[in-house]
Amino acid sequence: MKQVLPPGMTASQMDRALKAMARVVGDDWVLATDLDRDTYLDHFAVDEAAHAAAAAVAPLTAEQVAEVVKLANAHKLPLWPISRGKNFGYGGAAPRLKGSVVLDLSRMKKIEFDTENGTALLEPGVGFYDLYDYIQQNKLPYWVSTPGNSWGSVIGNALDRGVGYTTYGENTSKLCGMEVVLPTGELVRTGMGAMTGSPTWNLYKYGFGPAWDQMFVQSNYGVVTKAGMWLQPAPESMIGLDMELENVGDLEWSVDLISGFRRDGLLVQSPSIGSWLRGAAVLTSRKDWYDKPGALPDDVIAAIRKRFGIGWWSISLRFYGYEGVNEAAAAVVQAAFAKKSQQAFKVTRWKQGMPLEPTPFQGFPVTFPLANAAWHGGRGGHIGYSPVLPSNGRAAMDQFRRTYNRYQEYGMDYHGSFSMSERSITNVNQVLFNKDDAEMMKRVNGFFRALVSDATERRYGEYRTHIEYMDLVAGTYDFNNHALRRANEAVKDALDPNGILAPGKSGIWPKRYRNLRT
Amino acid sequence: MKTPIRLQQIAWTLAACAFSAVAAAADAPPGKPLFTTRCGMCHQTNGMGVSILSRRPADASKGLLEARDDLSAEFVYVVARMGTGNMPRISRAEVSDEELREIALYISRGKP
Ligand SMILES: Cc1cc2nc3c(=O)[nH]c(=O)nc-3n(C[C@H](O)[C@H](O)[C@H](O)COP(=O)(O)OP(=O)(O)OC[C@H]3O[C@@H](n4cnc5c(N)ncnc54)[C@H](O)[C@@H]3O)c2cc1C
Numbered sequence: 001m002k003q004v005l006p007p008g009m010t011a012s013q014m015d016r017a018l019k020a021m022a023r024v025v026g027d028d029w030v031l032a033t034d035l036d037r038d039t040y041l042d043h044f045a046v047d048e049a050a051h052a053a054a055a056a057v058a059p060l061t062a063e064q065v066a067e068v069v070k071l072a073n074a075h076k077l078p079l080w081p082i083s084r085g086k087n088f089g090y091g092g093a094a095p096r097l098k099g100s101v102v103l104d105l106s107r108m109k110k111i112e113f114d115t116e117n118g119t120a121l122l123e124p125g126v127g128f129y130d131l132y133d134y135i136q137q138n139k140l141p142y143w144v145s146t147p148g149n150s151w152g153s154v155i156g157n158a159l160d161r162g163v164g165y166t167t168y169g170e171n172t173s174k175l176c177g178m179e180v181v182l183p184t185g186e187l188v189r190t191g192m193g194a195m196t197g198s199p200t201w202n203l204y205k206y207g208f209g210p211a212w213d214q215m216f217v218q219s220n221y222g223v224v225t226k227a228g229m230w231l232q233p234a235p236e237s238m239i240g241l242d243m244e245l246e247n248v249g250d251l252e253w254s255v256d257l258i259s260g261f262r263r264d265g266l267l268v269q270s271p272s273i274g275s276w277l278r279g280a281a282v283l284t285s286r287k288d289w290y291d292k293p294g295a296l297p298d299d300v301i302a303a304i305r306k307r308f309g310i311g312w313w314s315i316s317l318r319f320y321g322y323e324g325v326n327e328a329a330a331a332v333v334q335a336a337f338a339k340k341s342q343q344a345f346k347v348t349r350w351k352q353g354m355p356l357e358p359t360p361f362q363g364f365p366v367t368f369p370l371a372n373a374a375w376h377g378g379r380g381g382h383i384g385y386s387p388v389l390p391s392n393g394r395a396a397m398d399q400f401r402r403t404y405n406r407y408q409e410y411g412m413d414y415h416g417s418f419s420m421s422e423r424s425i426t427n428v429n430q431v432l433f434n435k436d437d438a439e440m441m442k443r444v445n446g447f448f449r450a451l452v453s454d455a456t457e458r459r460y461g462e463y464r465t466h467i468e469y470m471d472l473v474a475g476t477y478d479f480n481n482h483a484l485r486r487a488n489e490a491v492k493d494a495l496d497p498n499g500i501l502a503p504g505k506s507g508i509w510p511k512r513y514r515n516l517r518t
Numbered sequence: 519m520k521t522p523i524r525l526q527q528i529a530w531t532l533a534a535c536a537f538s539a540v541a542a543a544a545d546a547p548p549g550k551p552l553f554t555t556r557c558g559m560c561h562q563t564n565g566m567g568v569s570i571l572s573r574r575p576a577d578a579s580k581g582l583l584e585a586r587d588d589l590s591a592e593f594v595y596v597v598a599r600m601g602t603g604n605m606p607r608i609s610r611a612e613v614s615d616e617e618l619r620e621i622a623l624y625i626s627r628g629k630p
Contacts, residue, residue: 031610035599043606058611084612092606104611129559151559285573358564367560371569373604380604 001037004052006078006099007513014054017075018101021057024067029058029107040085040102042092042467044373044381046433046444051094051467053080056102062179062187062225068103069223070185072500078513079103080502081223083124083156088149088370089384089430090160091467096504097513103223106153110226118142118231119176119202124155124224128365142231143363145169150365155227159217161464163419163426165360167268167320168232170421175213177201179226183496187225190216202228218464219488220502221495237323238362239330240348243337244311245273251313251400252393253340255418255425258317259391261336262422266329269318272428274417276312280304281372281415281432293439294411318361323351375413376434383466385429385448387455391420399427402454410447411440426463452476467504471518474507489514549624553584556613557598557621560605570604583625590629594622 005014022030031039032055040056041048057079059065072079078100085093085104093102108123111134120131128150135142145164147157156162158171168174177191191207192200205211216222245254254273261267280289290300305311317333319326334345348357356362373380389395396418407414415430429451433444448469452462456476465473477484488508492499499510509517553561560567561583572581580586583594598618601607613621 028614029611036610038601039599039607039609041607043601043604056609056611085609086606088606093609104609106609106611127559129555133555282569283573365559366564367566368564368569370560370566370604374570374573 001034001041001049001052003032003034004037004054004099006054006097007516009077009099013075014077017071017077018055018057020071020075021068021101024064024071025057025059029060031056031058031104040093040104042088042094044088044092044383045094045466045468046381046383046435046441047468048094050098051091051096052098053093053095053102054099056104058104058107060107062108062181065103065105065223065225066181066185066187069181069183069500072101073184073498076498076500076512077101078500078503079223080505081105081124083153083159083224084127084151085156086149086152087156087160088373089382089466090464094467096467096470096502097516100503105223105225108225113138113140114202115140117203118233119228120154120231121177121202121226121228122154123226124153126154127152128154128157132363132365141234143168143234144231144365145171145174146360146363146365147171148360148369149367150360151367151370154229155224158227158229159224161218163270164363165269165272166232166318166363168230169270171229172214172217174230175217175227176203176205176230177228178213178216178224180216180222180224182222183220183498183501188222202230218506220492220505220508223501232320232363234352235320235322236352237321237326238350239319239326240350240361241315241317241319241330241333241345242348243315243341243343243345244309245313245315245341246311246343248312248400249397250311250341251418252397254313254315254337254393255391255396255420256393257333257336257340258315258420259393259425261333262391262420265422266332267317267319269320270419270421271315271317272417272419273313273315275414276301276305276308276310276314277375277413277415278314278372278417279308279310281375281413282369283308283371285377286375286413287377295408296413316361317345372415372430372432375432376437376440378434378436381433381435383431383444383448383468384464385431385451386463386465387427387460388463389425389427389460391423391425396425396427399455399458399460403427403429403451406447406450406454410443410450412443412447470504470507547624549620549622552613552617553621553624556608556617557583567605586625587627589626591619591622591626592630594625595619598622 018030040053080095080100081103082093084106105124108125110123112121128146145166145168161172163169177193179189190212192198319329358364417428419426462473493511499512503513568581572578598608
């Protein structure tokens with residue numbers, strides 16, 4: 001990729017800024033060749049060039065980050081921070097604003113582990129595999145909450161409100177205390193960390209006065225250089241209950257049952273109810289089943305389900321902790337399901353001392369779910385569409401039907417799941433496409449916009465979105481003529497007067513670039 | 519007839535043991551531990567690369583790069599930096615040129 005520049009900047013201004021940054025991080029860590037620029041493109045995107053970076057700068061310490069940020073102010077250069085930049089489905093490593101310089105924190109890999117309290121103070125470059133290996137090497141009695149794509153960063157994932165599949169699965173809620181470089185270059189610590197040397201920085205979330213950790217999540221208000229994460233103590237036992245649901249309509253009653261158990265706290269893990277394509281797209285390619293365009297017809301869906309012995313929906317519930325408590329909880333859930341369905345759960349039991357199941361259910365890092373991008377053959381890609389619904393079966397079923405019809409209308413294969421929190425459901429839909437199929441690629445944008453518009457009609461908003469659609473999604477949060485956006489941008493202008501940090505992230509534009517809102 | 523595979527297995531479980539960098543042997547060639555920590559998440563047991571490569575040329579033996587003898591160092595270098603199919607490009611911040619050369623040498627068994 002030839003050099004791209006941010007609006008209003010010349011090549012020689014960019015060159016001067018990068019040279020100044022090289023004096024801070026070292027020549028080797030300013031990455032500005034054509035090939036370097038390519039390595040920061042979003043490999044899974046519909047249009048990679050739309051979000052190309054001008055270069056990347058990769059500091060090693062918080063002090064270097066602060067110096068780079070100060071230089072960005074001096075040179076009016078927009079930066080886009082990433083931890084490991086594996087945000088596939090949401091933009092990868094690529095910036096919202098074309099021509100930004102990626103502030104790549106992947107070299108910052110320090111881990112400070114508090115074994116007694118089960119917390120880890122992590123730098124952003126620490127990946128799920130790094131933390132998992134650290135725990136194994138040091139034989140620590142803790143589990144990591146790993147996402148379906150664990151190639152990324154523990155902190156990066158939590159900063160985008162990512163999820164894992166154990167009781168600690170809501171990763172952003174396990175953040176406790178941060179170190180942040182503000183857009184002016186000042187280094188602050190949040191919560192108890194604001195007291196120099198406090199031993200409770202990563203133990204108590206709020207500190208004294210306003211608590212700011214969530215202010216740095218999905219925002220462009222600071223560069224997180226360290227954050228505390230709480231880790232799940234390795235449980236004494238685990239019970240797994242797995243069920244294949246035969247009919248599309250079974251979604252409704254099963255969501256209602258699980259919602260109740262999530263609300264009353266019997267089930268602490270956030271289970272996800274997923275459709276048949278979730279597994280099929282990882283293990284096989286579409287051409288193994290069907291060679292025509294358009295959404296897969298019912299008889300093909302039936303063949304896939306038969307081959308893998310799966311339902312229209314699959315549910316996996318997990319109970320963690322003391323054995324007696326798990327047994328009692330699982331029995332209550334089994335009895336409730338038995339009233340609705342003849343089918344029995346497949347029960348698995350695990351205890352300390354047994355080998356771990358190599359899945360995120362037991363905190364293993366994995367990447368194989370990414371193989372679903374190869375579903376269509378060709379160069380695969382994917383964007384995620386994930387509205388938040390109220391936690392009840394009617395809402396889930398209604399949302400499913402409209403979404404399914406849209407997939408059919410646009411000739412795409414349905415890939416949806418319902419992730420159940422305590423009071424809400426995140427309906428994660430993967431839009432899998434084939435970048436070598438020009439005709440299909442023309443449909444993707446219209447399809448995505450139709451999905452957002454359907455959700456907005458029901459007043460459902462997305463929990464997270466691809467960089468290409470950040471303005472679209474932010475625009476759906478419209479109460480009082482977009483009062484929250486005005487508030488967000490007032491904060492932005494106060495903290496970042498030169499508008500250098502991640503302009504446009506989450507639809508928040510600094511004054512300097514506000515005219516670029518789409 | 520093929521044995522049916524349960525979805526919960528398909529969804530998360532593809533093999534009996536997961537990758538862990540801990541397993542890298544101390545006396546292995548220098549490219550081996552680097553390959554494990556930088557590439558192993560996708561190109562060792564359970565990885566996305568193994569899954570896709572095993573089915574794409576319809577030849578399961580192509581899945582594990584460490585078991586292959588048909589890759590040149592140049593090819594490994596170019597694919598890592600430029601990406602291919604579903605493999606995203608790997609930046610120099612994530613794997614430096616020097617590290618990538620070691621890895622390429624290891625995977626190519628010394629073939630330039
Ligand atoms: C098949 C598939 C399955 C997936 N499964 C899951 C899943 O189960 N759960 C899940 O959560 N995700 C999932 N993902 C999405 C994504 O791949 C992961 O969330 C991944 O962890 C994000 O990449 P990362 O951790 O490298 O974060 P990054 O890309 O580094 O960061 C994410 C965003 O946070 C911001 N940010 C990062 N670091 C900083 C910082 N230090 N300071 C300020 N801002 C920062 C940046 O804007 C960045 O864009 C999946 C994706 C695919 C394709």
